[in-house]
Amino acid sequence: MRPSGRAPDEMRAITIETGFTRHAEGSCLIGFGDTRVLCTASIEERTPPWLRGKGEGWVTAEYSMLPRATHTRGQREAAKGRQSGRTQEIQRLIGRSLRAVVDLKKLGERQITLDCDVIQADGGTRTAAISGAWVALRIAVDGLIKSGALTEDPIEAQVAAVSCGIYQDTPVLDLDYDEDSTADADANFVLISGGKIAEAQATAEGACYDEEGLLRLLRLARIGCDRIFAAQLDAVKK
Secondary structure, X not given: OOOOOXXXXXXXXXXXXXXXOOOOOEEEEEEEOOEEEEEEEEEEOOOOHHHOOOXXXXXXXXXXXXXXXXXXXXXXXXXHOOOOHHHHHHHHHHHHHHHOOEOHHHHXXXXXXXXXXXXXOXXXXXXXXXXXXXXXXXXXHHHHHHHOOOOOOOEOOOEEEEEEEEEOOEEEEOOOHHHHOOOOEEEEEEEEXXXXXXXXXXXXXXXXXXXXXXXXXXXXXXXXXXXHHHHHHHHHHO
């Protein structure tokens, strides 16, 4: 029995509220259960120095967690004067995941930055951030197309992410904090609509698993991401 009472292949409730902030070109507040992440997309008509004059753009991301997003207050990384290794890893993951579905030449010489700020954490913050960042990016690019700044859509597919794990010898989908903190193994899958895999991070923490165990986690991830893809489309249509 999972702590939440969910079935092994059951996602937490997915909520996506678009237009959550006033000034960003694209924004949403995404929720996976009690996890809440604010995702905003900001467009700049410039590229990083190493891309100037090459006729293509860039998509990047930044990630942060508010001090009281967790059970106890964490110190702001700005106060420490440096980002943690975890923060750097996650924001690079978000950037890679979004670039996997963007034709940077069609984007033109501009940069879109996805800011993903965790307001409340209950497991799966990086996967919620990736899934919400795609929605914010989609809204921002739709604005460029509507204005005439883009004549071709640079976004080639959807991208979503979900966590899976082995909890009490059972593969389960979409781990919350209670499961994630005690799971024998956990994995994060970043999947592209159409069936391709952008990234897979899988770690055995309490017990190792075999090839079939990994495949079962991947099958659960496909179930979860299909549900996220549907929620993303519903959100951007609104």
